[in-house]
């Protein structure tokens with residue numbers, strides 16, 4: 150059940166609130182006008198004008214934030230239509246995602262522009278007044294993910310769509326003001342210019358689908374790159390760097406991320422891409438403040454088993470949804486088919502990671518890494534009332550998605 154927040158004063162009463170550093174049992178979370186107003190133990194008296202929502206036996210958590218997601222409910226953001234963007238976003242809201250970053254692929258320049266324009270229209274950017282659609286998650290920006298991948302690590306993305314960053318192209322995407330996360334492989338010519346440009350514009354700058362060496366990562370990090378997409382997937386290892394550059398063996402993206410406290414990363418926590426010990430290892434190595442959970446979901450989420458296109462429908466890249474995960478035509482892993490709520494449930498049940506950290510990695514950590522943590526990502530007075538009621542088994546029972554106040558973006 151999704152309740153767009155309005156002028157009523159409401160409160161979740163009696164639930165266990167998941168705060169960034171602890172659980173608060175028998176809690177009271179009051180919200181009105183799109184903002185969290187009070188977080189405390191249950192007060193002796195509750196004003197009669199406050200609508201009480203009984204949260205006994207449930208968790209109250211912040212709304213989830215997905216920074217790496219391609220679509221859902223049959224729609225891929227790269228379809229580039231208002232309908233597709235709205236459809237995919239709406240599906241993710243029902244999975245507890247109250248803030249989303251639609252993610253591009255290695256599609257053509259025209260299809261990336263179509264996607265950005267569609268996202269902009271859905272946000273109502275050209276309309277005066279409230280730029281917000283209450284039945285969709287907040288769209289804080291776009292993750293410019295493809296096209297700047299190295300072809301040898303393209304994964305399920307169209308190989309011939311991989312290209313090197315050229316300013317005349319990427320500048321046209323950034324000029325829309327919507328790009329908030331920006332990915333480029335660190336061995337591509339022109340990557341340093343891209344990283345500096347994206348960093349200057351306040352993006353979370355990331356390296357993904359790359360076979361970069363330690364020294365390429367070091368140069369990238371200096372230029373503003375501080376995150377790596379889906380750890381262990383489509384990224385370099387000592388062995389893959391050796392195949393590319395020969396001996397001596399050199400450090401790879403993996404060692405660089407683990408060796409630098411200033412580098413964050415993310416894991417596709419769907420239970421199909423990575424075994425539980427890898428999720429737990431990443432958390433032990435990076436800690437909950439530098440590790441995000443992502444869904445990396447394709448259009449196959451909430452859809453039956455079968456064949457689906459990945460990215461823009463006309464670009465003819467096919468994946469197979471076997472009901473558990475997406476597979477490429479060669480049988481490799483090709484995106485997930487579940488929402489971030491599933492990833493949270495899986496991580497909580499399959500690993501020793503405490504619930505507080507699991508929730509943080511799907512909420513506050515992605516908010517901090519993308520610079521929106523002053524607005525959302527935790528249950529804190531003054532932040533947006535983006536809240537979830539989760540059952541004891543972490544199933545989404547209720548979604549509260551705040552209306553954005555004027556300063557909400």
Ligand SMILES: [Zn+2]
Pocket residue numbers: 304357358378379383
């Ligand atoms: Zn990827």
Ligand SMILES: [Zn+2]
Pocket residue numbers: 217218219252445484
């Ligand atoms: Zn992806």
